[in-house]
Amino acid sequence: MGLSMVFKALGDDTRREILRLLARGDMTAGEIARAFSLSRPTISHHLNILKEAGLVADEKRGQFVVYSLNTTVFQDVTGWVFEMLSSLTGRDRHKGREELDNGK
Amino acid sequence: MGLSMVFKALGDDTRREILRLLARGDMTAGEIARAFSLSRPTISHHLNILKEAGLVADEKRGQFVVYSLNTTVFQDVTGWVFEMLSSLTGRDRHKGREELDNGK
DNA sequence: CGGACATTTCGAATGATATCAAATTAAGCT
DNA sequence: AGCTTAATTTGATATCATTCGAAATGTCCG
Numbered sequence: 001m002g003l004s005m006v007f008k009a010l011g012d013d014t015r016r017e018i019l020r021l022l023a024r025g026d027m028t029a030g031e032i033a034r035a036f037s038l039s040r041p042t043i044s045h046h047l048n049i050l051k052e053a054g055l056v057a058d059e060k061r062g063q064f065v066v067y068s069l070n071t072t073v074f075q076d077v078t079g080w081v082f083e084m085l086s087s088l089t090g091r092d093r094h095k096g097r098e099e100l101d102n103g104k
Numbered sequence: 105m106g107l108s109m110v111f112k113a114l115g116d117d118t119r120r121e122i123l124r125l126l127a128r129g130d131m132t133a134g135e136i137a138r139a140f141s142l143s144r145p146t147i148s149h150h151l152n153i154l155k156e157a158g159l160v161a162d163e164k165r166g167q168f169v170v171y172s173l174n175t176t177v178f179q180d181v182t183g184w185v186f187e188m189l190s191s192l193t194g195r196d197r198h199k200g201r202e203e204l205d206n207g208k
Numbered sequence: 209c210g211g212a213c214a215t216t217t218c219g220a221a222t223g224a225t226a227t228c229a230a231a232t233t234a235a236g237c238t
Numbered sequence: 239a240g241c242t243t244a245a246t247t248t249g250a251t252a253t254c255a256t257t258c259g260a261a262a263t264g265t266c267c268g
Contacts, residue, residue: 007115011108012226016184023191029245039228044246046226063235063244071192074185080120081178087127088175116256133215146257148216153255167214167265 003080006073009053014038015046019069022056026068107184110177113157118142119150123173126160130172 009015018032033043047067050056054073059066113119122136137147151171154160158177163170 002117003120004115004117007111007120008225011111011115013106013108014226016107019188020191023188030243033245038226040245041229041247042227048246049225060234065245069192071189074189078182078185081182084123084127085175085178087124088173112255118256134213137215142256143258144215145217145259149256152216164264169215 003076005053006055006077009049009055010077012046014043015050018043018046018050019055022067022069026066028064028066030064032067107180109157110159110181113153113159114181116150118147119154122147122150122154123159126171126173130170132168132170134168136171 010019014036017036021027021032021035029040029044029047032047033040036043047056047058051058054070056067057070059068114123118140121140125131125136125139133144133148133151136151137144140147151160151162155162158174160171161174163172
């Protein structure tokens with residue numbers, strides 16, 4: 001479960017919209033599919049990608065499959081961004097020719 | 105400048121590593137390319153994707169091109185994640201058969 | 209001007225992704 | 239058992255991504 005998979009999963013409008021729906025409450029695969037003008041196999045495929053990225057969990061309830069948001073991976077994302085931004089303290093600007101010449 | 109482009113740009117190990125390098129200080133395209141075992145055209149391509157996503161800026165300095173991190177787009181990412189997580193307050197769990205039957 | 213260097217653009221090969229229709233599995237219902 | 243509904247898997251196709259070598263662009267310097 002690398003970060004690449006997570007970001008790839010998030011790099012699609014449909015999948016981010018699915019996550020937005022799931023943030024409001026759990027839904028079955030059919031309910032999710034009905035919210036889009038895409039075929040059910042396509043939505044199933046997107047759900048699988050979100051699942052493999054660890055962004056959602058699925059639970060079988062009778063003939064339905066209920067999908068829910070998994071919030072822990074979101075923290076990995078913000079963690080990566082914060083780690084990135086924390087490296088920014090006291091960093092160099094690249095020196096230009098004049099700056100190099102007079103040792104500024 | 106959509107979020108999809110940003111997440112797609114982040115969904116690649118090489119590109120995230122480039123960002124990590126730039127977080128420590130600005131670098132020329134050649135310096136960046138030397139840090140990887142990939143051809144210069146390939147690195148140039150990755151830099152272009154990062155640039156189109158708004159994650160880096162480039163500035164021509166003589167025959168060099170200096171790349172730098174653009175931090176504002178990172179805030180868009182954390183903003184999206186926080187907005188997502190803020191929808192989580194008081195959301196429903198999907199009701200199962202028993203819960204539906206006895207009106208729990 | 210002409211050569212050396214830095215970087216990008218072009219063309220092509222290979223691999224990944226999105227999408228749908230049709231087939232498949234699984235559960236509920238009469 | 240047979241039929242319907244829910245969801246996924248499979249197969250096909252079209253589009254997009256990654257990568258490289260070769261060529262092109264632009265800049266510096268003697």
